[in-house]
Amino acid sequence: MHELAGKLLDKFKKRDAVIGILGLGYVGLPLAVVFAKKNVRVIGFEKSEKKASAVNDGRNYIGDIVPDELTAVVKNRALTATTDFSRIRECDALIICVPTPLDKFKKPDMAYIESACTDIGRYMKKGTFISLESTTYPTTTENFMRPLIERESKMKLDEDFWLCFSAERVDPGNKNYHTENTPKVVGGLGETAQTLGMAMYGIAIRTLHSVSSPRVSEMVKILENTYRLINISLVNELALLCGKMDINIWEVIDAAKTKPYGFQAFYPGPGIGGHCIPLDPFYLEHIAKNYNFDLTMIHTAGLVNNVMPHRMAVKISFALNRHKKPLNGSKILFLGAAYKPDIDDERESPALMVIDEVAKKLADISYYDPFIAEVTTEHGRNYKSIPALTKEALADADCVVITTNHSVFDPDFIVEHAQLIVDLRNAITKPSPKVFKL
Amino acid sequence: MHELAGKLLDKFKKRDAVIGILGLGYVGLPLAVVFAKKNVRVIGFEKSEKKASAVNDGRNYIGDIVPDELTAVVKNRALTATTDFSRIRECDALIICVPTPLDKFKKPDMAYIESACTDIGRYMKKGTFISLESTTYPTTTENFMRPLIERESKMKLDEDFWLCFSAERVDPGNKNYHTENTPKVVGGLGETAQTLGMAMYGIAIRTLHSVSSPRVSEMVKILENTYRLINISLVNELALLCGKMDINIWEVIDAAKTKPYGFQAFYPGPGIGGHCIPLDPFYLEHIAKNYNFDLTMIHTAGLVNNVMPHRMAVKISFALNRHKKPLNGSKILFLGAAYKPDIDDERESPALMVIDEVAKKLADISYYDPFIAEVTTEHGRNYKSIPALTKEALADADCVVITTNHSVFDPDFIVEHAQLIVDLRNAITKPSPKVFKL
Numbered sequence: 001m002h003e004l005a006g007k008l009l010d011k012f013k014k015r016d017a018v019i020g021i022l023g024l025g026y027v028g029l030p031l032a033v034v035f036a037k038k039n040v041r042v043i044g045f046e047k048s049e050k051k052a053s054a055v056n057d058g059r060n061y062i063g064d065i066v067p068d069e070l071t072a073v074v075k076n077r078a079l080t081a082t083t084d085f086s087r088i089r090e091c092d093a094l095i096i097c098v099p100t101p102l103d104k105f106k107k108p109d110m111a112y113i114e115s116a117c118t119d120i121g122r123y124m125k126k127g128t129f130i131s132l133e134s135t136t137y138p139t140t141t142e143n144f145m146r147p148l149i150e151r152e153s154k155m156k157l158d159e160d161f162w163l164c165f166s167a168e169r170v171d172p173g174n175k176n177y178h179t180e181n182t183p184k185v186v187g188g189l190g191e192t193a194q195t196l197g198m199a200m201y202g203i204a205i206r207t208l209h210s211v212s213s214p215r216v217s218e219m220v221k222i223l224e225n226t227y228r229l230i231n232i233s234l235v236n237e238l239a240l241l242c243g244k245m246d247i248n249i250w251e252v253i254d255a256a257k258t259k260p261y262g263f264q265a266f267y268p269g270p271g272i273g274g275h276c277i278p279l280d281p282f283y284l285e286h287i288a289k290n291y292n293f294d295l296t297m298i299h300t301a302g303l304v305n306n307v308m309p310h311r312m313a314v315k316i317s318f319a320l321n322r323h324k325k326p327l328n329g330s331k332i333l334f335l336g337a338a339y340k341p342d343i344d345d346e347r348e349s350p351a352l353m354v355i356d357e358v359a360k361k362l363a364d365i366s367y368y369d370p371f372i373a374e375v376t377t378e379h380g381r382n383y384k385s386i387p388a389l390t391k392e393a394l395a396d397a398d399c400v401v402i403t404t405n406h407s408v409f410d411p412d413f414i415v416e417h418a419q420l421i422v423d424l425r426n427a428i429t430k431p432s433p434k435v436f437k438l
Numbered sequence: 439m440h441e442l443a444g445k446l447l448d449k450f451k452k453r454d455a456v457i458g459i460l461g462l463g464y465v466g467l468p469l470a471v472v473f474a475k476k477n478v479r480v481i482g483f484e485k486s487e488k489k490a491s492a493v494n495d496g497r498n499y500i501g502d503i504v505p506d507e508l509t510a511v512v513k514n515r516a517l518t519a520t521t522d523f524s525r526i527r528e529c530d531a532l533i534i535c536v537p538t539p540l541d542k543f544k545k546p547d548m549a550y551i552e553s554a555c556t557d558i559g560r561y562m563k564k565g566t567f568i569s570l571e572s573t574t575y576p577t578t579t580e581n582f583m584r585p586l587i588e589r590e591s592k593m594k595l596d597e598d599f600w601l602c603f604s605a606e607r608v609d610p611g612n613k614n615y616h617t618e619n620t621p622k623v624v625g626g627l628g629e630t631a632q633t634l635g636m637a638m639y640g641i642a643i644r645t646l647h648s649v650s651s652p653r654v655s656e657m658v659k660i661l662e663n664t665y666r667l668i669n670i671s672l673v674n675e676l677a678l679l680c681g682k683m684d685i686n687i688w689e690v691i692d693a694a695k696t697k698p699y700g701f702q703a704f705y706p707g708p709g710i711g712g713h714c715i716p717l718d719p720f721y722l723e724h725i726a727k728n729y730n731f732d733l734t735m736i737h738t739a740g741l742v743n744n745v746m747p748h749r750m751a752v753k754i755s756f757a758l759n760r761h762k763k764p765l766n767g768s769k770i771l772f773l774g775a776a777y778k779p780d781i782d783d784e785r786e787s788p789a790l791m792v793i794d795e796v797a798k799k800l801a802d803i804s805y806y807d808p809f810i811a812e813v814t815t816e817h818g819r820n821y822k823s824i825p826a827l828t829k830e831a832l833a834d835a836d837c838v839v840i841t842t843n844h845s846v847f848d849p850d851f852i853v854e855h856a857q858l859i860v861d862l863r864n865a866i867t868k869p870s871p872k873v874f875k876l
Binding site for chain 2: 139209219220223226230240245247251255259261295304
C-alpha cells in the first residue's frame with residue numbers, strides 16, 4: 001500500500017482522522033453527528049450561512065436527528081460547521097453529501113457535485129480519501145469526479161488521493177433504520193480505496209457491504225429506487241383500473257400481503273415524491289442513452305407518474321360534478337402538503353402538483369399541513385397553511401382532498417364536517433357516500 | 439340464511455361434506471390430499487384416464503406431494519378419482535382447479551373453465567357450493583361462471599347454489615409453503631357464499647383471508663403475479679444495460695438486498711416461465727380493454743420479456759463469434775430445460791424459447807436436464823436429454839449454455855471441461871475467461 005494511504009488507514013483505525021462532510025442536509029448532518037459521536041473530529045462544510053450557524057449553535061433542523069445528540073457533539077467540539085471551504089485542507093477524508101437534482105428537462109444537474117469536487121480539488125492536501133454519497137448515474141465517480149479532481153488539484157488518483165462511492169440510504173421518518181444501523185454499500189476505485197473506504201465508514205456504520213467498483217455501488221442505489229418507482233407506478237395504474245372496475249385497490253393489496261413469499265406491498269397515491277424515487281431512475285436513463293440503450297420500464301413508469309396529478313385533478317372535478325359544481329370557483333381544501341406522512345418535507349410532493357393542476361382550472365385553493373406552514377408550487381404559486389383544521393374550514397370547502405395521510409388527521413372528524421371528500425391516500429376506511437377514493 | 443345453505447354449512451362444520459375437485463394437476467391434487475387428510479371425502483374429477491388411474495392406484499405424479507400421504511388417503515378411501523363427471527351430483531361442494539392458458543394471441547382461453555362449469559351445471563344437485571381456483575380476469579366468477587352455471591343447471595344463485603373465487607397460491611418446489619400453510623384469500627359472491635367459503639376452506643387451510651367480493655379475490659392473484667412479472671422485466675432490462683456497462687447485475691442485486699426495508703430481490707434470466715407469471719397479467723390486460731384502459735406497465739413488461747429469448751440467442755452468437763464460429767452448424771449444449779431450478783416442469787420455460795431461437799439459426803442442439811427426459815418446443819422441435827453430463831459431452835460442445843440453475847450442476851466441472859460457456863443464471867460465480875454472463 002502507498003505510504004500516504006498506509007498513514008491514512010492508521011488514522012482511521014486510531015480514530016484520529018479529521019472528516020470533512022460537504023453538505024449538511026438530511027444526509028450530511030446525521031452522518032456528521034454519527035461520526036462525531038464516535039469522537040472523530042468532523043468539519044461540516046455548508047454553503048448556507050444559516051445552516052452552518054444553526055449547527056454551531058447546536059440548533060437542529062433535520063427531523064431524524066435527536067437534538068440532544070447534535071448539541072452534545074457541538075458542545076464537546078467534535079463537530080463544527082463552516083462556510084469556509086478552504087478548511088478542506090484540514091481534512092483527511094471528505095464525504096460529499098450534496099443534492100443531485102434533475103433539471104426541468106429531467107437531465108441530471110451535476111452542478112452541486114461539480115462544485116464540491118472543484119472545492120476539494122482546489123484545497124485538499126495530499127493523502128486525502130474522498131467518498132461520494134450523492135445518488136448519481138453509474139460511472140460518475142470514475143468518469144466525472146476523478147478527472148475533475150485531478151485537473152483541479154494537479155494530483156493523481158491512487159498516489160495523492162483515493163475515491164469511493166457509497167450512496168446514502170436515508171429514509172426520512174423511518175423509526176427503525178437510521179444512518180448508523182442501515183447497512184452501507186462501499187465501492188472503492190481500486191483496492192486501496194476499498195480498504196480505506198471500509199475503514200473510514202467502519203468507524204460510524206455498523207454493517208458495511210463491499211462491492212467491486214464505484215459503478216456497481218452507484219447502480220445499487222439506482223436499482224433500489226428504480227424498484228420503488230416501478231412498483232408504485234404499477235400500483236397507481238392498477239388503482240385507476242380498479243376504480244373503473246369497482247374494486248377497492250387497498251383491499252386487494254392487503255389481501256395480496258397475506259402471501260408469505262414473493263410479494264411486497266406498495267400503495268397508490270397521487271404521484272411520487274421525495275428526493276430519490278422521482279429522480280434516481282432518470283439518472284440511469286440519462287447514462288443509458290450513452291450506450292444506445294432504451295430503458296422502457298423506467299420510461300413507462302415515468303409516463304404513468306407524470307400523468308397522475310392530472311388524473312387526480314380530473315377525479316376532483318368529477319367528484320364536484322356530482323354536486324353540480326365546476327372546479328372553476330369551487331373552494332378546494334387540501335389536507336397535507338408533505339410527500340409522505342408525518343414529515344415536514346414538501347419537495348417533489350405530488351400534493352403540490354395536484355394543487356397546480358387544480359389551480360390552473362381556477363379553483364379557490366387552500367391547504368392545511370400541521371408540519372408545513374407555507375409552500376410554493378412548481379408553477380410558482382404560494383400558499384400558507386390555514387392555522388387549524390376546524391369544523392368550519394372543513395364545512396366551508398366544496399371539496400376536501402386528502403393528499404397526505406398524516407396520522408394527526410382524524411377521519412371521523414373530516415367525514416362528519418366535510419361536504420365532499422376525495423381521498424387519495426385511503427385515509428378514510430369506513431364507507432361514506434361523501435367519500436371518493438383514488 | 440337459506441335452508442339449503444344452512445344444511446351445507448352444518449356439513450362443513452361436521453366435516454361430513456363430500457368435496458369434488460375438478461382437475462387433478464399441480465393445484466387440484468395437493469388440495470385433494472389436504473382435504474382427504476382431514477377425513478373429508480373427496481372425489482377428484484379428471485379428464486385424463488391416466489391421471490385418474492394413477493391416483494386410484496396411489497401413484498403420485500406431482501412433485502410437491504408426499505407420496506405416502508397420497509397412498510394413505512387413497513387406501514382409506516377418503517380420496518377417489520374418476521373420469522365420470524356425472525358423479526358431480528354426489529358432491530356438496532365443488533372446487534375448480536383447471537388450467538387457464540392463453541391462446542397463441544395471448545387471449546385468455548376459457549375453454550377449461552367453461553367445460554368445468556358446464557359439467558357442474560349439468561350434474562350438480564341443489565344446495566351446492568362452488569369455488570373457482572383457476573387464475574382468471576376479475577369479474578369472471580360473477581359475469582362468466584354465474585350465467586353459465588345458471589343456464590346449464592336451470593338453478594339460481596343464492597337459492598340453489600353459491601359461488602366464490604379463491605385463487606390457488608401453489609409455488610412448485612417451495613420447501614416452506616405448501617397448500618395447507620399458505621394463507622388463502624376467499625371472496626364469495628354474497629354473504630352466504632362468503633360464510634360457506636370460509637367454512638369449507640377452514641377444514642383444510644390454516645389461515646384464510648376474507649375479501650368483499652370475487653372480483654377483489656380475482657384481482658389479488660393478478661396483482662401478486664403482475665408484481666413478479668414487472669420486477670423480473672425490470673431486472674432483465676437492467677441486466678442487459680449492465681452487460682454493456684461492465685457491471686455485474688448479480689453483484690448489484692446482492693448489495694441492494696442489504697437494504698433492510700423497501701427492497702425485494704429479483705434475478706435476471708433468459709425470460710419468464712411457469713404457469714402464472716407469463717400468463718396472469720395478460721388476463722388483466724384482456725379485461726382492461728373492456729374498460730378502454732391501457733395497462734402500459736404490463737404491456738411494456740411483456741415487450742421486454744418477449745424479446746429476451748432472441749437477445750439470449752444473440753448473446754450465444756456473439757460468444758461463439760469470439761471463437762470465430764457462427765451459430766450455423768455449431769454444437770450448442772443447453773443445461774436445464776425446466777423453468778426453475780430443481781423441478782421437472784418445462785411448461786412456458788424460457789430455455790425452450792432460447793433453443794427455438796438458436797435452432798432457427800441452424801445450430802446443432804442438444805440438452806441435458808436430469809429431471810426432464812424429453813421436450814417439445816413451441817415450434818414443435820423435439821429433443822431428448824443426453825443421458826449424463828460427462829466431460830466428453832461438455833468438451834464436444836462449441837458452446838455450453840446454462841439455462842436453468844439446477845443445484846446438481848457442478849460449476850467447477852462445467853468450467854473445467856467446456857470450451858465456452860454462456861451462463862444465463864449466474865450459476866458460475868468464479869471468474870473465468872470461458873464464461874459469458876447474461
